[in-house]
Amino acid sequence: MTHKPVRQPLVLATAVASALYLPTLPALAQSPGLSLEEVVVTARRRSENLQDVPIAVTAISGLELRLRGASDITELAQSIPSVTLEPSRATNTTLTAFIRGIGQQDPLAGFEQGVALYLDDVYLARPQGALLDIYDVERIEVLRGPQGTLYGRNAVGGAIKYVTRRLSNELEGSVRASYGDYDQVDLVGTVSVPVSDTFRVGATVASFDRDGFGKNLFTGGEQYDKDIFGYRLSAEFEPTENLLIRAAYDNTQDDSSPVAGYRPFPGAVSGQPVLNNVRDTTAGASVLPTTAGINGNNEVQTEGWSLSIDYQLNEQITLRSITSAREDYTESVIDFDGLAVPDFDAPVIYDNEQTSQEFQLLFNSDRWNAVLGYYYLDVEAANDFDVVLGQLAPGGITAYTGGTVKTEAWSAFADVTYNLTPQLSVSVGGRYTEDQRDADIFRGNYLGTGSPFLGNDSAVLLAATSDFEASRTFYDFSPRVNVSYLLNDDMTVYAGYSQGWKAGSFDPRGANFATPEVERGFDAEELDSFELGFKATWLEGRAITNIALFYSEYSDMQIPGSVGADSDGDGVNDTFVGTVTNAAESTISGLEIEGNVLLTENFSMQFSASLLDTSIDEWLVNGVDVSDQRAIQNTPEEMAFIGATYVTPLRDGDLRLMANWSYKGDITQFELPAPVIDQEAYDLINASVVWTSMDESWMLGLHGKNLTDEDVKTAGYCFGDGGCPSRLGLENNTTVFFAPPRTWTATVEYRF
Template identity: 45%
Template sequence: MKFQSFTRAVLMSGIALGSVTAIAAPVWAQDEAAAEEADASGEIIVTARRREESLIDVPISVTAISGDTLAAQGAVDITALQDKAPNMTLQIARGSNSTLIGFIRGVGQQDPLWGFEPGVGLYVDDVYVARPQGAVLDIFDVSRVEILRGPQGTLYGRNTIGGAVKYVTNRLGNEFSGKVRAAYGSYNQVDLVGQITIPLGDTFSIGGAVAWYQRDGFGENLNTGAEHYNKDVLAGRISAEFAPSDTVFIRVAADKIIDKSNPRHGTRLVGNGGVAAFEPTASVYDTRAGIGDDNKVETQGLSLTAEFGLSDTLTFKSISAYRDGHTDTVIDFDNTPGPVLDVPAFYDDRQFTQELQLLFDGDRFQGVAGLYYLDARASGAFDTVLGALNTTTLTSGTVKTKSYAAFADVSFDVTEQLKISGGLRYTKDDKTGTVFRRNYTGIRSPLFGNAAAVPGLIRTDYTNDRSFEKLTPRVSISYQPNEDANLYASYGKGFKSGGFDMRGDAVFTPTTVNGYEPETIDSYEVGFKGAFLDRKLFTNVALFKSKYKNQQVTIQVPNIVTGGIASFVDNAGRGDIWGAELELRAVPSPYFSMNAALGYTNADYKEFLTFIAGGTTPVDVADQRFFQNTPKWTASVSATASADLFGGTFSFTPAVSMRSDAYMFEIATPALDPDGYFLVDASAGWTSGNDKFKLSLNLRNLTNERYRVGGYNFPGALFGNSIIGFYGPPRTATVSLEYRF
């Protein structure tokens, strides 16, 4: 986005907010969840440090959003969070429907291939989700979502180098209750959601939630007639809670998601020789893909959480969990009826995690100490089919990970105003990688259905193992002159272990058998959190700077000499990231509220060493590389107004979010790199006086903006000049009715 366009977007958001202010005399913004988990005083309560505390008291950058707020504003899934939190990218991965891509302050992971670890961690009720497949969680049965920016690991779970997204579901309680919600919207969207809690005595409850989402495609496969960008998802959770006393809580929970939405093949952005089948389609949501329309993602999990109060100050907590998933998918990279550049694939993964915590909460000392264990296996395979050469390259492999960690984090109140805290984590990861890559003559390999394919050159065939360990600290100091202000400074070190490139080609890059190295980040932050005007205005301001070392970057480039695609995971060297964030929340009266966020990130490579350009000798190409998925500017603003109407409460919420220009990959690709854009949404709802009925209308992308969220770049005749893009949803409208009992 050019500066003038970005300025215009900011001004338009101000106009939108100003118009609401002008008409918002008798308004109230809060739902029963009290807006982002706010308490009676209007302050937000979070559990980012493993205990309930005011957001003002937390010396780290946290954004907290209640599930009711997300639902009221028509959030389809957790990717809507990128429109509300500064300096954040949270999107559906290119070519998929439920695979998550996450970046915070320039740190993340775009490549969702098995074996790669995310830079932004996702937690569902304190359970770390190791794989991005099936991680695009829909908004149902959720209490709140907390977004923690910067390295995490001294407080819980898996160490994550860029930040964490905590998805917290509702506890059952011991009262019979439930709700059903039905929605109908654009493109024949049908959503059916139901939740129920059944107490079986005073101490034991069972409950569950189920959600069914159906929607026609935004576009069409012009070759097969199938829906493109459609939705077909069934999800459910069931849990049982036992709380015999105030000091004991035990929960068993299970969840499952089945996503049978058609594959996303993208759309061609450039033509190839004037041939009609190779030209771009009229709609960015259409495709001419010929590989097929079968796609299925299935994930499930089981967890046991137990908390025991050992004394007034000590609590012991255990979190045991198992998750697995399977994906069958196809991607037509050329977007033509023929197998010019087709990739059928499957993924399998499973993980077991065990976490033990001891929490201490005294008058002046608070803290947590814990042990963490992860045993995971991620595997998969795919064919790279080049129809022009009648050849296929099969790639398959497995990564096994065992991770052991010990962590502790302690806070000490030096005085009532001055507080210090520090944490330390030790992590040891043992990884075993197996990679097999082979050429075949014929369309598809035997693994994907062509028994007649003629085997050729074995390009990669190895098994290797490596261990990585690191000690990572965190320290902070905060000064609170009063309960409504907090000045803080913090430092944290992040770590992500190395591994093995599942696409690695030992013919192109022989050093791939050695794997790639860990990456680290040193993150510094100073900030201010405060409440003003008798707690009617809340503000969070943060300045941050990070030193990124040995960043893991997946590079894929076409090789027109042999007709293959070279892949390598580079440890990029050094990068500097610095920026600022501003979050505002105003509640000037019980009739009006406003939220706004502004983020700026400047990310620059100081050294970028790559083997692709130099064979077996790394070459520094820092002046030709850019941070991906990291726009310099992000901004959002929303306001909610409500009034008494027809025996209930009517509310109206307009919202505007903006993102400036960004790079799709580390290498600038003008045909793919997304221009800046802004999205305008609006929601209106009516809630009955007894809170049993709720009728709402949600309008998203009112200006029908076409914005690119992913892409692939494989130019050249052998690849069908395959430059394709994936786009965010067009304008949609949804009407929903909810009944609570």
């Protein structure tokens, strides 16, 4: 991986010199002196000061997110080390997440994410609808490294926990309205009502609307717009001091327009020139016959409910149950060619359902802390899509793919911490998992625009390319051990080893007639991670520093991809197949630094940085090691962040002036470097001005993002020139997706 030489020394200097960042709002103690506010998290299934937790975890409060003007969880990646969060290609609310080089690029059935996302302790098995807009949130915790001995689903790379607010015993509520350029209008209202001394109900309603950052010059529609409506209902019943029952239901509807990538090359057949604006398009799939099977529709619907019960048996033992069910449905228009011609278009349907049940026993005493748990997950994930090659033959050629992958998994886990002395503690944990995958997959090539499965009954079957049912069960035991030592009241050092594991599965796009081994599926992957850490509070509580040094050995890494294929041997690619491989061995190591310092009563600074060394050490293709031609996806080897906050009294309130700079090194989007879609190192600068009334009932803010108007590539489809592994369609089909340009937003919030 190459890097801009002018930028690298700056990042190295920042990483070494600025060991002072924890991204949470500094609070001033009224007496006896100046200090940072204690941050409480539940990363280890109990409430603890973040500085006492001997793992790499970052917590950002809901207040801090509102002060920053953060819109969705992708913005966390600007300030948290070793984290990449982006919308998946051609989507608005499907999440692509990577932590320490581990994640998942394709949101297809049967592919669980390497980074686990939780909504109030409920694991979200599918990435559709997982790019959560930030509302009704108490805090967001990001845990780096393998997770699995403390709660929920096993995760190889880490976990993101979205924690919503508890309901109040008093009538409370808030209304927030935002207006910005591109006619952005966001409205969020929330209320908490105590029905009785023991029963509370709450509701939040949110609407997020914005015109597109670009235009569709063919249809006249929007490009990169936003049209999302969501709500959440919750209730809490606390009949005694020892029993708490929480219930919640959430629903989100995303009706944003389809997103098409920018074409860096002219149309090879149509002659369509390269557009001037990288966020404009001439994509026509939404109004062409190629997507008639879904009526050119583009939407994501997600909903789910959860029921959690906490019963404190005595002062030492708490029993917990977490029950949930979720489902999502997506109809998506993917225009691979980005043109008004039907060269390479795909109507896509994703349909996912999941249920989960978790039981925990928590034990706490002066010297012992323990979690014992059982987790069950039942998921059915299906995708149906046509790949329509409308110019390849008269009437068009369509490659249909229909795949359903079912997952039924159960796990038993335990994690025990024993305080050998007031300074020294040892944690030992383990997780046993049985994970069964069942697949039912059919693929066929048709003459015609669309297949019978998506509405074209006149399509003629040319040949089936895949038709199989298969099942595999995977077994694993993953251990964890951690030793922490309290050097003094303000400094902790720790060392730990943990193993991450993710079951294998089946590629729902695999063509078993041409490649019979796809019926066997792909193997499980495993990560052995070693970590050393140091956490310190100093300058009499005015500064904190957290440092983590880790080394990971990654074996049988699952890498999904897709390439064009020639099904009839005529020398022209006429179909689209998945290619899931297990790279034999890779190594990822790094240094992460976070810190926060309160310099004066009015001025504070925040810093973070990460330096990663990533390499694929062995990758065999037909017996040949091609590791020197491969790279770790979506993982910049350098990252840095510097933020500053100045607070001054103004008109019965406080005025906060905030600014931050973030830097990320070169990013390779896929395992095969392709310069046309890969992102070179870049900077982002954001700034906010926020006034808060003395009683905290009013908040007025003005937020500017990407102030230097950088064009940042987030993803791409590579089926043409620019270093792509294969070609498909006739128009030189390489397209690139971009992050938002420079924006401003004004916000008014009233709380009562």
